[in-house]
Amino acid sequence: MAGIIIGFSRDASYAFFALGNLRVEFYMVLSDGTVIQELDYLDESTIMNCQGDITGMWNSTKRSYSFHVPKDMSRATVKWRTPAGKGTLSLTSTTQPHFPDGSMWPSQGARTEMAPSLHMNQPIAGGRVIADVELSSSKRMQLRGFGGHGRLWAQGGWFDIVDGFHIIRAYAGPYTISYWRPISRLNKGDVYHSAQLFNHGKLLAATQLGEKSQTKDYILFSNDFRGKVSGGLTDKSTGHVLEFISPSRGKTWRFLVEHMRKKFEMGLGGETGISGFTNRVTGGEAGGRQYEGRGFSEQTIFPEEIAKWRIWIVYGIGYFNRGKSFVLRIARWLS
Template sequence: MILLFWEALEFLLLFQSFEVESICFTKTVGAYQTVKSPIWCSQNPYRSFERSKFSGVNDTAIEKWYFEAVSEAGDAFIVSLGRDPSYKPFGFGVIPFEMMFVFANGTRHAMSDFASESRIRDCCGEVDLKVQGSRLKFAGTGGHFHDFAAFDWFTLLDSWRNMRAIIGPYAFSLCIPVSRIAGRIVYPSGVLYKDGKPMLEVYGLDNDTLLASNRLLIHPHFDGTFTGGLGDTSSSWIVEFAEPASSRRWRFTSKHQALVHELGLGSGSGLSVFTDLIEGGELNSWQHSGYGISEQITAPKSIGPSVAWELFKTHRNNTGSTTWQAVWNMFCAACRDGALTVSWIMFRNGWTVEFNKVS
């Protein structure tokens, strides 16, 4: 296994001057450095959005940084760096490094590896990502987001849709999750930009019965020619932003161009990521053409044997392991985790073990 080291992730947050801190902050976590107890989570809205939100890694909380880019021709990549305990049963620790690439001709490649150590360094300076000393560069448009949650996505969400796109002078970024723990309530959020400046923001519960707040809606449609292989057979999306205060509306129609990544989780559920061709703009005004990257997922109701098998196969293939190597790593992970659990229980309860020499 190639050991990847995150040399540095230096992020810049310039939204407010009081967010810049004069002292650098570094948080280092080892591949098997987990705790069997609750951890602290920052809920301070003025804390840098890029900074790690957790004091450590336990068995439930997840945290990931995503970077993606797409070209007008349809080439794309997604890189994710994480501190994710859901990977622990596979035997490589909790610091996954994942890359997915797609070329305009439809050729795809995915790779997963695991770092021996991760270090996030925040000095309020440039973005710089290195893999074994080489910088990753890509010509096109891209974005970045930071996810963190107290539990895994299967526990929290029924489904979600993400999209990032640039269409002439417009650009937008959106995320529409559907809560599993709050009775399928929709929490749309998105920002519409023009000429690089935000012009309309949408966030919060989708429960405005008077339709007085800014609106963000997504409608799947089937007019395109390319679909994924899962239960959602839509070939494209219609994305609408609305500002009731000014009676202005913007509509963008996408068509899936190529499949970046797909993971089936049984009964039609799973994850699909596409590159898209997009047209649109403000209604009754000039329309533009562009491109973007979209993600849609329907989470399974539970993680049964079929879902576990699909996850196992994907992990095995992306790490380049044989089936027996993957099984052995999982066995070693179970033994390692069992030993850590026993140690934690002993120290938590103040147990001591004495060894006496027998003469």
């Protein structure tokens, strides 16, 4: 089981350290368990809008990353070239672009706010992926599977607006799942939800309600501890259970998301931090056919404040290259 995550950020959360606001996060886990983790800081970024087609480029000497999304959001292409390797990832959508409340794009009345000061839209909730990768070791591979593309923006830094969050993307048979569960720092401790379930690419259920209702569709989220793979931080869950419930239709769709490999982990002190996993996914409609597939999940707990020395290490990971794993182990030991 393999997976790739590439995140492009313009984030001024740590501008007071004068390290720059442009970064690319690259996480890859191979089927043999090899983990490649790069946090790159770039000198410049450019966003181009050509008749609705969007192209982004993040560049520095000897390192470049780019993405391209056409106006209809039917696909996305990412390319990268760094000392660690190069590659191309192509994502072809099988779902409809939508907003946090499940409203389809385009919409005149949809809101992008998912939680206080945190906004999102999803050009591609799910789609088919082909990735051609060449590592610096001259090892070449082609990966095929499923993935998604989302866009986030915020009125403040991560440490200002959220205490943490869960993210799940999952695929099982005809079903595609997208789920965000941010915990607000502005409305202290309040939990927000954005959940969408697709069947054969068509929206089947969507809700921002995370508690039981007699009339409205809702989502129930719970942690599972029966598996074998967990993170090394506070959250020791080995997976999650998602239940989409529609009282008006008398239907429930239940899915178990089970951690199979840890894709990345970054401690931020006091057992807080970020962990990401590749997952085995099983489930379907209650009483109906059950399916098996794959997924990705991320779980994050942010500290109330973070020591400046630790920020230097976290933001310096991209500069330590081969030594960064050792530095992260030292950082966790010191916390």
